[in-house]
Amino acid sequence: MIANKPIKNIVIVGGGAAGWSAAVGLARGLHGSDVNITVIDADAAFEPAITLASEHIHDFHKLIGIRDEQLFKSGIAQPWIARRFYGNKGECYLGNDVEMPKLGALNLHQLVSVSGGDLSTCSLAATAARRQIFAMPQGDSPASFRTGYILHTHKYCDFLRGAAKHLNVRSVVASVATVECQSDTGFIEALTCKDGTRLEIDLVIDHSNSAEVLWRNHLPPAITSTHLPALLRFAERAAGPARQGDPAVTFTRLANGWQQKVQAFGQTLLAEYCVDADGRGPPLATGVLATPFYKNTLAIGMRAGFSAPPSVSVLNLAQRAVAKLLDYFPGTLCVAANTTALNTELQQDQREAEDYLALLWQLTDSLQESAETVLPSVSRVLQQKQALFASSGRVGSQLNPLITEQMWINALWYALGELRGIDPLAYMAPNADIEAFISRHQAHIQQQLARLQTR
Amino acid sequence: MKADAIQQIVIVGGGTAGWMTAAAVANHLPAGACQITLIESDAIGTVGVGESTIPHIRRFNEILGIDEAEFMAATNATYKLGICFDHWGREGDSYIHPFGEIGHVVHGIEFHHYWLKARQWGINQPLERYALNAVAARAGRFPEAITKNDNQFSGYAYAYHIDATAYAKFLRNYAEKKNVQRLEGKVIEVRQDSTENIESVVLESGVEVGGDLFIDCTGFRAELIEKTLGVEFIDWSHWLATDSAAVVPTERSGTIYPFTRASARKAGWQWCIPLQHRAGNGHVYASAQLSDDEAIDTLLNTLPDQPLAEPRLLRFKAGRRKMSWHKNCVAVGLSSGFLEPLESTSIYLIQFGIFKLLELFPDKQFRQADIDAYNTSLSSVYDTIRNFIILHYHLNQKNDLPFWKNCQKMAIPQELEALIALFSQAGRVDISQFGVWPAVCIGQHLLPEHYDTRLDTMNPEMIKQFVTRCGEDIQDETAKSSSVNDYLERFLTGASHDRE
Numbered sequence: 001m002i003a004n005k006p007i008k009n010i011v012i013v014g015g016g017a018a019g020w021s022a023a024v025g026l027a028r029g030l031h032g033s034d035v036n037i038t039v040i041d042a043d044a045a046f047e048p049a050i051t052l053a054s055e056h057i058h059d060f061h062k063l064i065g066i067r068d069e070q071l072f073k074s075g076i077a078q079p080w081i082a083r084r085f086y087g088n089k090g091e092c093y094l095g096n097d098v099e100m101p102k103l104g105a106l107n108l109h110q111l112v113s114v115s116g117g118d119l120s121t122c123s124l125a126a127t128a129a130r131r132q133i134f135a136m137p138q139g140d141s142p143a144s145f146r147t148g149y150i151l152h153t154h155k156y157c158d159f160l161r162g163a164a165k166h167l168n169v170r171s172v173v174a175s176v177a178t179v180e181c182q183s184d185t186g187f188i189e190a191l192t193c194k195d196g197t198r199l200e201i202d203l204v205i206d207h208s209n210s211a212e213v214l215w216r217n218h219l220p221p222a223i224t225s226t227h228l229p230a231l232l233r234f235a236e237r238a239a240g241p242a243r244q245g246d247p248a249v250t251f252t253r254l255a256n257g258w259q260q261k262v263q264a265f266g267q268t269l270l271a272e273y274c275v276d277a278d279g280r281g282p283p284l285a286t287g288v289l290a291t292p293f294y295k296n297t298l299a300i301g302m303r304a305g306f307s308a309p310p311s312v313s314v315l316n317l318a319q320r321a322v323a324k325l326l327d328y329f330p331g332t333l334c335v336a337a338n339t340t341a342l343n344t345e346l347q348q349d350q351r352e353a354e355d356y357l358a359l360l361w362q363l364t365d366s367l368q369e370s371a372e373t374v375l376p377s378v379s380r381v382l383q384q385k386q387a388l389f390a391s392s393g394r395v396g397s398q399l400n401p402l403i404t405e406q407m408w409i410n411a412l413w414y415a416l417g418e419l420r421g422i423d424p425l426a427y428m429a430p431n432a433d434i435e436a437f438i439s440r441h442q443a444h445i446q447q448q449l450a451r452l453q454t455r
Numbered sequence: 456m457k458a459d460a461i462q463q464i465v466i467v468g469g470g471t472a473g474w475m476t477a478a479a480v481a482n483h484l485p486a487g488a489c490q491i492t493l494i495e496s497d498a499i500g501t502v503g504v505g506e507s508t509i510p511h512i513r514r515f516n517e518i519l520g521i522d523e524a525e526f527m528a529a530t531n532a533t534y535k536l537g538i539c540f541d542h543w544g545r546e547g548d549s550y551i552h553p554f555g556e557i558g559h560v561v562h563g564i565e566f567h568h569y570w571l572k573a574r575q576w577g578i579n580q581p582l583e584r585y586a587l588n589a590v591a592a593r594a595g596r597f598p599e600a601i602t603k604n605d606n607q608f609s610g611y612a613y614a615y616h617i618d619a620t621a622y623a624k625f626l627r628n629y630a631e632k633k634n635v636q637r638l639e640g641k642v643i644e645v646r647q648d649s650t651e652n653i654e655s656v657v658l659e660s661g662v663e664v665g666g667d668l669f670i671d672c673t674g675f676r677a678e679l680i681e682k683t684l685g686v687e688f689i690d691w692s693h694w695l696a697t698d699s700a701a702v703v704p705t706e707r708s709g710t711i712y713p714f715t716r717a718s719a720r721k722a723g724w725q726w727c728i729p730l731q732h733r734a735g736n737g738h739v740y741a742s743a744q745l746s747d748d749e750a751i752d753t754l755l756n757t758l759p760d761q762p763l764a765e766p767r768l769l770r771f772k773a774g775r776r777k778m779s780w781h782k783n784c785v786a787v788g789l790s791s792g793f794l795e796p797l798e799s800t801s802i803y804l805i806q807f808g809i810f811k812l813l814e815l816f817p818d819k820q821f822r823q824a825d826i827d828a829y830n831t832s833l834s835s836v837y838d839t840i841r842n843f844i845i846l847h848y849h850l851n852q853k854n855d856l857p858f859w860k861n862c863q864k865m866a867i868p869q870e871l872e873a874l875i876a877l878f879s880q881a882g883r884v885d886i887s888q889f890g891v892w893p894a895v896c897i898g899q900h901l902l903p904e905h906y907d908t909r910l911d912t913m914n915p916e917m918i919k920q921f922v923t924r925c926g927e928d929i930q931d932e933t934a935k936s937s938s939v940n941d942y943l944e945r946f947l948t949g950a951s952h953d954r955e
Contacts (some may be wrong), residue, residue: 006908032562033912105483105813326563328883331908337873338881384827391824394815396832424818427457428488 004331007202010037011191013176013214014207016044017051017153018301018318020160021060022205025322027167028064030329038170038199040191041161043208045302046282049236050262050269051153052080052249052309053316055096055146056402060319064163076155078264079136079147082129083310084248085360085414087367093248094410095125098144103429103437109409110393110426111434119413122438124445128452129248135452150249150264151315172197176213187296187334188214202332204297207318211303220294225306227358227378228286232257232306235272235281242268251310253364260309273308284308288350291343296334298325305350311357312349312402320402321346352402355382356411363415386412392421459818461489461667467642467656467679468672469495471619472788472805474626475515476670479809481633482519484816492664493630494656496641501674506619506728506735507535507715507799510554510612515806519629528947529625530617531731534597534713534939536588538799542719543899545852550581550898551714552798552891553588555601555611558925564907566925567893568882571906573922576915580926582897587611587929589894592714596936597943608932616715616728616735619802638664642673645683652783652821653679667819670812671786675793680776680786687777694845694867695773696744696858697723697795701751702737702767705760711939717797719851720753721745722858726796727759731943734759739795742770744858771795775837780829783821785812792837797847798890800840807836842871843890849875850899875901882906 010026012019023039061068071077083094100108100122112119120126125145128135137145161171174195182189192198204214211219224230242263250261257274273284288305292298300318307314328342358378378386388394389412395405413420426434464480466473477493484491516526526532537553544550558566570582583589587608591598601611631637640658648654655665671679680686692698707729716727723740738754751766775792779785787808794800811832815825849867853859867875874892877883882903884892910918937945 004905004908006911008912029563030909033909035912328881329907329909330881331905333905335880335905337876337879338883340873341877341881341883341885384824387824388828391822392815392817394825394828396828421822423816424460425484425816427460427818428485430485 004333004335005202006033006331007329008035009200010035010203010205011199011201012037012039012205012207013191014044014209014301014303015039015041015157015161015171016047016207016301017151017157017160017315018047019044019205019207020157020164021315021319022207022300022322023164023169024064024160024167025060025319025326026205027164027169029322029326031167036170037164037168038172039164040176040193041171041173042175043213045207045209046234046284047153047301047315048234048271049153050264050271051151051156051315052260052262052313053077053149053151054312055148056312056316056320057149058146060316060323063323066163071149071156071159074155074159075152075265076159077149077151078245079134080150080247080249080262081125081135081145081147082123082248083360084129084250085310085364085367086250086252087364089367092363092367092414093120093123093126093130094407094414095120095123095127095129096145096148097123097125097406097410098146098404099406101441103433106423106426106429107393107409108438108441109413110423111429111438113393113413113420113422114426114431115434115438117438119410122441122445123410124448127445128449131449132244132247133449133452134245134247135449138448148249150262152265172199176208179214179216185295202296203330203334206297206299206303207301208303214297220299221290222287223290224287225354227354227361228306229275230286231275232273232284232286233276233281234284235274237270239268239270241266249309251360251364253361253368258310258361258364288347288354290347291339292321292346293325293334293339293342296330296332304346307350307353308357310360312353317349317353320349349402351379351381355379355385356403356407358382359386359411359415363411366415366417386416389416390419390421392423394421394423459820461816461818463666464489464491464668464670465656465664465666466491466493466670466672468674468788468790469493469623469627469637470501470672470674470788471623471802472674472790473670473672474623474630475802475805476672476787476809477630477635478519478626478633479515479813481630481635483813486633491630491635492638492666493635494638494640494642494658494664496639498641501620501623506730507538507616507726507796508614508802509799510614511803511806512614521629524947524949526625527615527943530615530619530621531733532615532617533711533729533731533943535614535616535715536592536597536713537586539592539714539716540719540847540895540898541716543717543724543847543851545900548898550894551583551586551589551592552894552898553583553586553592553611554613554891555588556586557582557891557893558585558922559607561921562909564909565882565884565893567897568906568910569918569922571882571903572910572918576919578919578922582894585922585925585929586894587932588613590929591933591936592712594933594936595710595712595938595940596933597713597939598932598936599942600932600936607928613713614799616730618730638662642678645679647683650782651684653683667783668817669784671784671790672788674789675771677776677786677790679784680779680781680790684781684784686781686786688772689774689777691773691775691841694841694865695795695848696741696861697739698770698772699742699747699750700737700739700769700771700795701747701754702735702769703754703758703765704763705734705736705758706763707732707734707760711943713939715799718757719853719859721856723750724797725754725757733763737796739797741858773841775834775841778826778830779808779833780812780826783817785829787812791833794837794840794844797844798840804836804840808833838868838870839887839889842868842874843888843895845871846875846892846895847899850896850901852900878903880904
């Protein structure tokens with residue numbers, strides 16, 4: 001039997017925020033093992049200039065030991081706490097809530113449905129965002145939430161590059177010229193760059209701009225998206241100075257896609273994901289790889305699959321993929337069952353991100369007078385989620401989810417509107433108790449905001 | 456809508472499932488919101504096994520606000536730290552499947568990888584030496600550290616051996632205090648409305664009991680879910696061939712060992728469950744391969760102590776209901792499915808079904824999405840535990856016994872095949888699974904081909920020290936711990952003093 005040796009040489013093809021995240025994540029996670037990590041800092045897959053990172057970024061920063069104050073001070077990141085959706089019928093806010101308080105076993109949103117109010121008034125994050133207040137999470141508050149980050153992608157990338165250098169990650173600034181594969185397994189065993197550098201390889205992280213960089217004509221199988229048009233164009237532009245930051249990120253539905261607006265770093269920044277954005281910007285292929293971990297290569301970021309705000313961004317998924325790779329870290333053989341298990345986990349993330357995107361898209365639909373539907377269908381899992389919520393306002397609990405229960409609740413509550421169902425137990429609770437519970441909670445939020453404003 | 460609220464809940468059947476349901480539902484619903492009626496007949500016996508539990512029962516009791524000492528006194532409970540499997544991989548083997556952790560996870564790598572690596576250097580202690588629960592169990596001790604949150608053993612857990620009939624009685628008392636009404640009598644007729652929903656049940660006495668929601672706790676008879684509503688049973692006997700059990704209580708004296716013993720036999724296995732006042736024993740077997748007489752003989756010849764009664768025979772079939780919830784009827788307990796008690800999951804499955812029902816509690820509309828969500832959850836938990844039980848049978852090397860040879864060779868469910876491949880190729884475990892896989896797989900000689908290769912680049916001295924220290928810490932903790940007998944006595948008397 002061929003020995004399964006420890007991975008010694010890791011090459012990350014394509015830097016960018018995802019590539020350098022992988023470099024830092026692996027250097028940290030493999031601390032103590034004797035590995036050489038090299039980043040080929042050219043050929044990187046597309047990334048937007050402003051990355052909207054969801055709250056998942058904290059998990060990754062914890063893994064690699066980044067203290068977030070550093071990022072604020074150096075203008076790399078600005079926190080955001082809610083998503084704001086605009087339509088011509090109005091607006092709604094989804095807070096980044098972790099959980100909301102319960103009355104016995106009853107979820108708060110069930111009580112709000114009974115009493116007929118607006119769920120966002122029970123979310124500290126959403127209420128603060130509506131009033132343009134940068135509230136930050138307070139320890140054990142019953143209205144806990146997590147911030148996301150608006151990242152200046154280049155600066156974030158530089159920051160990670162610096163961290164990687166400290167961890168002895170090497171880099172080569174030259175494109176890949178030739179790829180050598182093992183004849184029997186097809187594993188990539190060496191790369192030569194255009195500057196003549198030759199790199200021995202046990203494991204590749206692929207964040208390159210095209211499958212052809214590594215695989216020439218032997219492309220790994222891909223799955224096309226069921227929710228999205230096959231190709232979206234992406235355009236990004238600055239739309240004037242902004243005097244202050246916006247604690248919410250705004251999404252507006254366009255006839256053929258959607259627009260994201262942030263106010264950060266002193267500017268108003270727009271990004272559009274459209275079926276046809278007047279030929280501006282790069283085309284983004286939607287869909288995902290069926291096996292992101294293929295032979296001895298893990299594809300991350302846009303190479304693994306499309307994902308975009310308002311759902312979880314492609315950078316977040318890339319960082320989660322690095323953490324999962326560490327959970328299932330292979331040896332040189334990359335044994336099949338381990339690869340399959342890792343791929344299953346990665347696909348689960350991709351699918352959940354896509355489902356959430358489809359749901360938020362519907363939400364913007366419900367805010368439009370008449371929107372053209374670009375989404376042809378939604379997945380069976382999402383259909384079941386919607387049916388259950390319509391039936392009794394419930395969300396099935398899941399193990400280790402990408403989208404937490406409260407995030408599903410917030411989105412489903414608005415997406416289904418009047419169609420949402422109510423937990424029968426909520427009707428058994430006395431109305432007076434419900435009203436009192438909600439008012440108490442809302443008063444608590446107002447107090448917290450008042451305290452923040454006087455500071 | 457308020458008008459749609461469930462007002463009458465009828466639980467048909469008492470026993471463990473019936474009274475657990477009655478108690479939990481009465482505790483969960485707002486007082487006075489619903490009339491809960493439980494119908495049981497003294498003429499119909501309960502199965503009354505399921506005396507061995509898993510740690511989740513502690514959560515059930517906690518939610519119901521049940522005092523631990525009171526519960527343990529009422530049910531003659533003893534502590535349980537795991538299950539001891541004798542003769543499973545090969546004749547003469549013995550390993551413990553402990554609750555909780557084995558060793559510690561370091562650098563994100565599970566302990567059994569370190570253990571596999573350390574074997575290369577001749578550190579050849581069995582894996583269970585690195586699980587506090589297993590070491591303490593074999594020593595007949597109860598490590599108090601696992602009940603606290605301030606030490607390295609907080610990840611460990613414990614459960615109980617209980618008198619299940621006494622538990623049902625205890626919960627009956629609890630439920631009746633919460634206004635659950637008990638009706639004595641046999642159901643002789645079930646009436647349905649035009650939509651086939653159950654409208655009422657008629658008792659032998661002629662009394663008709665109407666309800667909005669019916670809970671079928673009639674055990675294997677499945678009076679409502681099967682006989683009335685005709686919901687299909689999915690048969691798993693091709694994977695789990697045992698269909699009978701001979702059971703007998705014995706005396707119990709001396710050291711209380713805090714584990715359930717499960718000893719493999721010729722065509723099945725035998726349990727021994729120590730309670731405070733007696734021990735429960737049972738021989739589970741495949742009647743196609745072993746006669747009842749032979750099964751009873753084996754049982755009586757291998758009892759640890761004097762029998763207290765004549766052996767009793769039980770028949771069953773492994774499988775689950777295609778839907779545990781159909782129309783306005785939810786099956787809880789054996790009416791919803793049966794898995795042999797190898798991993799002590801009967802009470803857990805009851806508990807799971809009840810909590811899921813409370814999470815998805817309906818109104819008179821009985822919306823299909825809620826029902827679907829319930830059935831999906833229940834199917835998945837049954838299937839997961841089924842796979843884990845098949846794993847025990849499948850991983851054996853007893854080629855000379857036809858029953859076991861067949862278990863080795865049989866086709867197993869696909870998901871299980873993938874999980875076994877994951878462990879045997881890479882030593883990895885899917886965290887969403889039930890049970891401590893490394894304990895069972897390694898205990899039955901399935902050693903992974905590869906451990907995590909990162910260990911090859913770590914300092915060997917550090918790995919050796921880490922593994923050795925884990926073992927030593929556990930020895931020390933065990934040595935510090937009281938015997939189960941002493942701890943139990945102190946706990947029960949201490950608690951009763953507190954109450955005075």
